[in-house]
Amino acid sequence: MTIGSPEKVTGARALIKGLEEEDVTTMFGYPGAALLHIYDELYDSALRHVLVRHEQAAVHAADGYARVTGKTGVCMATSGPGATNLVTGIATAYMDSIPIVALTGQVPHSIIGNDSFQEADITGITLPITKHRYLVPEAKDLPRIVKEAFHIASTGRQGPVLIDMPKDVINGEFEYHSIETVKLQGYKPTYRGNAQQIKKAAEEITKSTNPVIYAGGGVISSNASAELAELAETLMAPVTTTLMGIGSIPAEHPLNLGMLGMHGSKYANYSVQGSDLIIAVGARFDDRVTGKLQSFAPNAKIIHIDIDPAEISKNVPAHIPIVGDAKIVLRSLIKHVKQCNSEAWLEKINEWKREYPLTYEQGKSIKPQFVIEQISEACSNAIIVTEVGQHQMWAAQFFKYKEPRTFITSGGLGTMGYGFPAAIGAKVGRPDKTVINIAGDGSFQMNSRELATAVQNDIPVVSVILNNGYLGMVRQWQELFYDRRYSHTCIKGSVDFVKLAEAYGALGLRVEKPSEVRPAIKEAIASGRPSVIDIIIECEENVFPMVPAGAAINEFIGLEGNK
Amino acid sequence: MKKYTLAVLVENKSGVLAKVAGLFSKRGYNIDSLAVGVTEDPEISRMTIVVQGDDQVLEQVTKQFNKIVDVIKVSDIEGDDTVERELALIKVTADVTTRAEIIQIANIFRARIVDVARNSITVEVTGDESKIQAIEKLLRQFGIKEMARTGKIALVRGPNKV
Numbered sequence: 001m002t003i004g005s006p007e008k009v010t011g012a013r014a015l016i017k018g019l020e021e022e023d024v025t026t027m028f029g030y031p032g033a034a035l036l037h038i039y040d041e042l043y044d045s046a047l048r049h050v051l052v053r054h055e056q057a058a059v060h061a062a063d064g065y066a067r068v069t070g071k072t073g074v075c076m077a078t079s080g081p082g083a084t085n086l087v088t089g090i091a092t093a094y095m096d097s098i099p100i101v102a103l104t105g106q107v108p109h110s111i112i113g114n115d116s117f118q119e120a121d122i123t124g125i126t127l128p129i130t131k132h133r134y135l136v137p138e139a140k141d142l143p144r145i146v147k148e149a150f151h152i153a154s155t156g157r158q159g160p161v162l163i164d165m166p167k168d169v170i171n172g173e174f175e176y177h178s179i180e181t182v183k184l185q186g187y188k189p190t191y192r193g194n195a196q197q198i199k200k201a202a203e204e205i206t207k208s209t210n211p212v213i214y215a216g217g218g219v220i221s222s223n224a225s226a227e228l229a230e231l232a233e234t235l236m237a238p239v240t241t242t243l244m245g246i247g248s249i250p251a252e253h254p255l256n257l258g259m260l261g262m263h264g265s266k267y268a269n270y271s272v273q274g275s276d277l278i279i280a281v282g283a284r285f286d287d288r289v290t291g292k293l294q295s296f297a298p299n300a301k302i303i304h305i306d307i308d309p310a311e312i313s314k315n316v317p318a319h320i321p322i323v324g325d326a327k328i329v330l331r332s333l334i335k336h337v338k339q340c341n342s343e344a345w346l347e348k349i350n351e352w353k354r355e356y357p358l359t360y361e362q363g364k365s366i367k368p369q370f371v372i373e374q375i376s377e378a379c380s381n382a383i384i385v386t387e388v389g390q391h392q393m394w395a396a397q398f399f400k401y402k403e404p405r406t407f408i409t410s411g412g413l414g415t416m417g418y419g420f421p422a423a424i425g426a427k428v429g430r431p432d433k434t435v436i437n438i439a440g441d442g443s444f445q446m447n448s449r450e451l452a453t454a455v456q457n458d459i460p461v462v463s464v465i466l467n468n469g470y471l472g473m474v475r476q477w478q479e480l481f482y483d484r485r486y487s488h489t490c491i492k493g494s495v496d497f498v499k500l501a502e503a504y505g506a507l508g509l510r511v512e513k514p515s516e517v518r519p520a521i522k523e524a525i526a527s528g529r530p531s532v533i534d535i536i537i538e539c540e541e542n543v544f545p546m547v548p549a550g551a552a553i554n555e556f557i558g559l560e561g562n563k
Numbered sequence: 564m565k566k567y568t569l570a571v572l573v574e575n576k577s578g579v580l581a582k583v584a585g586l587f588s589k590r591g592y593n594i595d596s597l598a599v600g601v602t603e604d605p606e607i608s609r610m611t612i613v614v615q616g617d618d619q620v621l622e623q624v625t626k627q628f629n630k631i632v633d634v635i636k637v638s639d640i641e642g643d644d645t646v647e648r649e650l651a652l653i654k655v656t657a658d659v660t661t662r663a664e665i666i667q668i669a670n671i672f673r674a675r676i677v678d679v680a681r682n683s684i685t686v687e688v689t690g691d692e693s694k695i696q697a698i699e700k701l702l703r704q705f706g707i708k709e710m711a712r713t714g715k716i717a718l719v720r721g722p723n724k725v
Contacts, residue, residue, distance in 0.1 A: 127582055128585060128589065135577070135578075152632060184632060185574065186573070186574060186631065186634045309629065310626035310627050310629070310630055312626075313622075314623060
């Protein structure tokens with residue numbers, strides 16, 4: 001068919017054509033009654049559909065796929081429970097500004113609102129957790145809506161968009177026309193920063209002797225890593241990253257301070273507190289980063305670069321706000337700046353780095369930090385995906401990331417169970433890369449049945465379970481703030497992960513000695529199969545450094561892990 | 564707490580009102596009034612929203628409004644020179660002894676009697692908030708059975724649009 005010539009199609013066919021026109025090659029989903037027409041179209045479509053075992057995995061996989069490829073991830077679920085199972089994953093993507101398009105089936109228009117079988121008001125439910133959402137009125141609207149949805153998801157501050165398709169829309173016929181352009185009156189993201197503001201920022205930067213660049217996930221979303229490094233090197237300014245910003249600058253870069261905030265390095269937090277100028281790029285001053293707001297970077301002027309005007313001065317007032325895309329703004333900023341007079345400052349920071357390195361004590365038992373270091377050495381180019389909890393923080397602290405889009409984690413929402421399905425999506429998106437899901441024994445159990453997805457679709461993801469027999473992060477808080485009353489956090493011995501892996505047809509390995517860690521990782525990767533390595537670690541190891549919630553970020557507790 | 568009047572132009576689509584209302588409730592903002600109607604362009608609706616809060620929260624809510632894809636424009640017209648109107652329908656208890664007095668009050672306020680029954684009179688009054696409050700206060704002595712108000716609508720004076 002030539003573009004523009006009419007052809008009678010169903011809504012289902014129009015959806016597939018729309019996806020193809022958006023260069024979608026892969027989607028993750030789970031069928032259901034409302035989607036039968038669409039799945040019938042998929043039966044002989046070139047589009048790859050990865051069948052998951054629970055809709056939550058479809059959305060996390062689409063999210064992981066989006067994070068590693070930079071493309072928009074696509075997932076699909078049927079009406080009612082299928083749609084509501086997407087909710088956690090949509091919220092996860094929303095909090096981390098990840099572009100996904102979630103497709104849901106819906107009961108026919110004629111019975112919407114009647115509490116019909118498998119009906120859920122998913123556009124209503126996802127109202128606060130989507131960038132935009134559509135309940136498609138008629139089949140003929142689908143091409144336009146698909147085009148708009150991908151446009152909205154992938155531009156400006158990226159995020160999830162939901163398209164809810166009633167069955168009469170999916171089955172209805174109309175004359176298909178490709179949509180060439182998107183017309184949205186109320187949607188015009190700002191990419192280019194205001195030139196005056198950029199000049200003002202440059203002047204402020206020139207005056208600074210203690211600058212710190214604070215980089216967030218926005219640097220990764222806008223592919224601005226090269227610009228970030230260039231700015232840092234031009235200014236000779238250190239860079240601290242948020243959890244979401246990890247990978248935006250290489251871990252080993254001499255100006256990198258690592259992560260800041262609650263579990264940030266001491267030298268990163270001290271640097272922020274001692275700085276006279278913070279250049280925030282694509283970061284949103286989250287409470288896990290700032291700690292007590294009133295005492296955050298007390299002597300610093302703030303330059304805040306963000307594509308979302310609503311983030312400017314939301315938590316911390318910005319002296320010089322610049323609304324725009326990180327890459328474009330940094331490019332123009334670099335033209336106006338020169339090296340700061342920061343020698344003494346960098347010397348001070350290097351002293352802190354020497355004095356307070358991230359460290360741990362190796363004993364007879366396996367230390368989780370040691371495992372991360374082993375993975376980092378054995379496969380330094382891997383994509384690391386995590387679940388949420390202690391292992392996530394250790395993975396953030398101890399793996400030496402080299403590139404953006406190689407550390408995939410649920411930062412904003414903190415979704416346990418995210419990692420494994422996201423790793424599946426990551427591996428589908430980057431089959432050339434080794435993908436390792438670093439998990440806790442608690443988190444892994446939340447979506448472990450996706451082993452079936454990995455095995456059936458031959459997606460060789462390695463899951464490394466740091467098994468301490470506890471819901472470790474909550475246990476740590478109970479130890480520190482609740483007098484070691486471990487209420488409902490012990491899960492020791494609840495499952496044999498090796499047998500679990502084997503039951504699904506995956507490779508299962510158990511590691512109980514430090515010397516076995518490296519060989520097990522190598523064996524799992526070499527096997528080319530979905531694998532689970534159950535590593536029995538020190539059960540009461542804590543994540544340090546740590547700033548308790550609500551304290552200033554230079555007020556650390558529990559220093560034994562951070563001598 | 565300050566009072567703000569926001570004029571919000573939105574695409575005339577379902578779900579916009581819910582999203583706008585949701586933004587207020589998320590921030591603990593109370594909406595004093597909200598009036599919605601179609602504009603000169605049938606595809607665009609205008610919301611006039613009166614809220615109370617402080618400047619910082621208002622700024623944040625305005626920014627959040629602008630993020631809604633279907634919101635075209637948000638203007639704070641509180642300080643501007645505006646024409647503001649609200650309409651109220653007030654059903655007042657009335658019998659032969661009070662009817663004349665109620666009609667007299669209505670006339671003074673240039674309100675209209677739009678319905679009369681054996682035991683009630685319904686008054687339609689248009690004006691700014693203070694006028695409506697004033698007539699409501701006067702009619703209260705007779706017993707107000709029921710009242711409905713549209714909420715404020717407003718346009719900036721002169722040739723300019725928001």
